[in-house]
Every structure is written in structure tokens, then in C-alpha cells.
Amino acid sequence: MKKAFSLLLVLAILAACFGATAVAEAAEVAFTPGTYEGKATSTGGELIVSVTVSDHAIESIEIVRCNDTDGIKNVPLERIPAQILENQSLNVDAVSGATLTSLFLRNAITDAVKKATDDVSGLNEKIEYKAAAQSDMQADVVVVGGGSAGLAAAAQAGTYGLNVVLIERNAFLGGTSLVCDAVIFETPIEYMRTAEEPLENLFKSAGIQSTKVGVEFGGLPFNMIAAQPDEGRSIMGTAMAYLEKYAAEHNVTILKDTSVTGLIVEDGTVTGVTAAPRGQESFSVSAKAVILATGGFARNHDLVNQYMPQYAEARNCNLPGALGEAVEWVSELDGKLINMDAGFQWFPASAALAAHSLGSANGGPMVYVNQEGNTINDGYFYSDCARDAFKQNGNDTFYQIQSPADVAATMNEEEVAHGLSSGSVFEFHSVAEIAEAYNLPNLEETMSGLGYSAEDTYYVCPVKPYAYSTYGGIDIDEKGHVLNSSDEIIPGLYAAGEVTGSVDYKNLGVYTGQVGQGMEESIIAARTITEEIG
Secondary structure, X not given: OHHHHHHHXXXXXXXXXXXXXXXXXXXXXXXXXXXXXXXXXXXXXXXXXXXXXXXXXXXXXEEEEOOOOOOOOHHHHHHHHHHHHHXXXXXXXOOOOXXXXXHHHHHHXXXXXXXXXXXXXXXXXXXXXXXXXXXXXXXXXXEXXXXXXXXXXXXXXHHOOOOEEEEOOOOOOEXXXXXXXXXXXXXXXXXXXXXXXXXXXXXXXXXXXXXXXXXXXXXXXXXXXXXXXXXXXXXXXXXXXXXXXXXXXXXXXXXXXXXXXXXXXXXXXXXXXXXXXXXXXXXXXXXXXXXXXXXXXXXXXXXXXXXXXXXXXXXXXXXXXXXXXXHHHHHHOOEOEEOXXXXXXXXXXXXOOOOOOOOOOOOXXXXXXXXXXXXXXXXXXXXXXXXXXXXXXXXXXXXXXXXXXXXXXXOOHHHHHHHHHHOOOEEEOOHHHHHXXXXXXXXXXXXXXOOOOOOOOEEEEEEEEXXXXXXXXXXXXXXXXXXXXXXXXXEEEEEOHXXXXXXXXXXXOOOOOOHHHHHHHHHHHHHHHHHHHO
């Protein structure tokens, strides 16, 4: 009895000093103190962490290496370790929009922890993440979607002095533009070129360093904006971070981890939205204008099956939020949809990492071959080759091949170096080596017919075809108003970005990306709203 009483007394004292949670953890988990390295293969290659534990607690988590996409990886690298340390559980929620980085980061941390204990069952309590609760609010403008288009719309409207609420389902802003780390094309369409605040001026206002040059694409003249990344960051990661900071300083309230659940419509006029923060109750935002910038519908299986059934089984490299709910909301208002069956922009992504490719927007020499070693088509453009690969062989792996001369011609040195280090690109020293490694029976004949030497250095990236940007969407007029099936304006409703489809495809029959054009549409919509509501 005295021993039992003494033990209870000790536990009571420990609970008073360190809290009941610490006592429970001490009873459940015992570590061999020290610092341990953990690894996992993530979307950007090897992810490495360093975890320090004491006798009964995880004390610190350091990220040693993570080459996942800048702008997407940032929140998981901060939030996941913080949640694990706070709750002493490895079973914490993934970050919205960054599921893969979250998963592989947890795997790496678990790998390290398992080196310190034989039993991690005491670290498996489910920890749910909850965003901040919100009350009903009012604004001049509510922007639905915080990708590049939505962020530009909010920043521009805020610059005009409007009170703006920007709502984004993911835990970060930038959307799919973050995985399209390249130059930004401005459309040559005349009415968009006369925007009061062109895109380069918004960039300058936000402090984004960039240069602008004229280029030709598909026989048409375009302006190309090349933003400069901060050291250690990507082009779009840098640009979106600067725009977010600028928006927050210019009348924009930013709500992340929050999903818009529908439009509020009164007597045919859109007057706001309903929304729900992650893990919290719904609230509403009343507004004089709503800008839809939710992105495309590539991950909405129902819409893809309805409009493009031939691509129903295609893999997808969009962020999870590319669901096209806004298309459905507008349809319920008799809104007009255009080019919904026009197809996708495609991307050849690493079969190993689903995140890397040698495909370069610069064009130029690169060989794409199928599993027989035959060329997929005669062109170099990665999107066409990935599309044709899917048409010919579904989701089968195909192969990108470049010689050192090809790499130099396409300015692809950085992509090759990244691929070699991350394990998505492999170096060979003859065509025969490649053919043997991947069982490509016709490769030697194919390469010889294309004028390549049998004995040379070659870089090979095994890839699969992935669909991403959709060409069709909500129809808008030149001022950004959403139109109904009779080409009449739906009062209070505007749209911009990929949710409207490709403005260049609609007007010129070519596709040059969505980032620049979508941001330009956003600037026009913000200007229109300012003129109309004051």
C-alpha cells in the first residue's frame, strides 16, 4: 500500500510540474536520446530530416533537404514539424494543397523516430488541423481562389482602394502557377493590352523584379515577362510571395484553408459567398462584386467525363483544388460555358517522382520515344508529345532523351542537373545502353535515323503523360463580367484565369499558358468593378 501510494504521489507531482500530457507520453514512449536522420523519397527527390529526442519526447525537427516545389512545400515544412512537436504525435493532418510533401515529410520524420524507439504506437494519436473560425463579414469585393489570377485580382482591387476578401482553399497562395515555374506570356489580344494597369506595372508595384521581351509563338507576337527569383527560391514562388505581401498591405483580408461552398444570389444578382474554414462552421461574405478565380476543372471527374470522356483516365498534375466548382455554380445560374471539350495542356512528368521533366518551353531538340523505342511525334513541344503519348499508349511510361548538344541548345542544363541529383534523370554513354536499360527494341534504329551517334552521352527521363490546364470554362466579356446563355451579364459576378478557359485559345486558336493571361484578366475585372461600384 505504501509503494502504491508513493507511486501515485510521484505521478501527481510530475503532473503538477510537467502537465498530464507529458506524464502520459512518458508512460507510453521511451526513446534512446540522441539525434537521428530520417529519409523519404518525395516529389522533389530525397527528403532528409534530423530529429532530436530526449528520453520521452521529440525535442526538435530540422529539415536538412527538401527539393519539392517552392511555394507549395513551405507551409508543410513549417506546420508539420510544429504540430508533431506540440502534440508529440506523428499522425498529424496533411497541409491542404500539399498532400504529397506532407506525407513524405511525415514519413521521413517517422523514419528518424523509429531509430530511437522500437515502438511508435504511442505517437499515433490523430491530430486534426483547424483553421481560424470566422464570423459573417462584408466587403466591396470577394475573390474566390488565391492562385495567380485570384491573387492578382485581389491585389489590384486593393490598390484601387476597395475592401477585398480573398478566400483560398489551400494553405498557401499561388495555386497551380507554382508548378509552372517559367516565363509569363502576355496575350497580344488588343482589348487586354489596353488595360489601365498592365501586368508588369502590378509586378513593379509589388517589388517583383522582371524583364520584358518580345517573342513569337505560333506565328504570333507575344510579350514575355521573365521574373527574377530571390536566392534559393523559384520564379513563381518569389512572385506569389511578393504579391501576397503587397495584397495584405493594400486592403486585402486573406483567408487560407477555407473553402467557398456556394454563391449567394438575391433576385438574380450575386451578392456574396458562403464559405467554411477547415474544421470550422460556415460563414458568409456579403459583397458588391464576386470574382471567380478558382482555376480549371481538370480534377473534376464528372466534368471531364461529361465533356472530354476520351481523357477520363488521364493522370493529372494539378493541385487537388482544380475541381471546377465555379463552373457548376455558374451553370446553375444559366451561365455560358465555352470550349469545354477543347482539351488539356499536357505535361510529361517523371514516372518516379511525378514532378520533374526535361520538357522545356524553349523548344528545340529532344527525342520522345514510346516503349518500342519509336518516336511519338516529329515535334519538340512537350505538351503535344505528352498528349500524343496518352492517345497512343494511355498512361504508359515514355522517354525523353537529350544529348549534351541538345541540352545546350534548349538551355536545359539546370533541369538535367536537378534531375540527376533527384533521381529522375539518368546518364548513359551509348544508345545501346539506353535500349538495354529500358527494353526499347527500336531505339537504335530511331536514333540513327534522327542523326544521333551510337556512342555519345545521353540524358534520359522516364515520364508519364499528365493533364493539367483546361482550355475551356466560363464565358466572360471584355470587361470580365460572367455571361449567361443569352450573352447577358450576370449582375455582381466576374471571373478570371483558368476558370474562364484560355483567352488565347478562344481568340487566337493557340495556347501559351494561363498565368499571364489569367492575371491580365484579373486586372481588367478589378478595374471594371472599381468603375462600376466606385
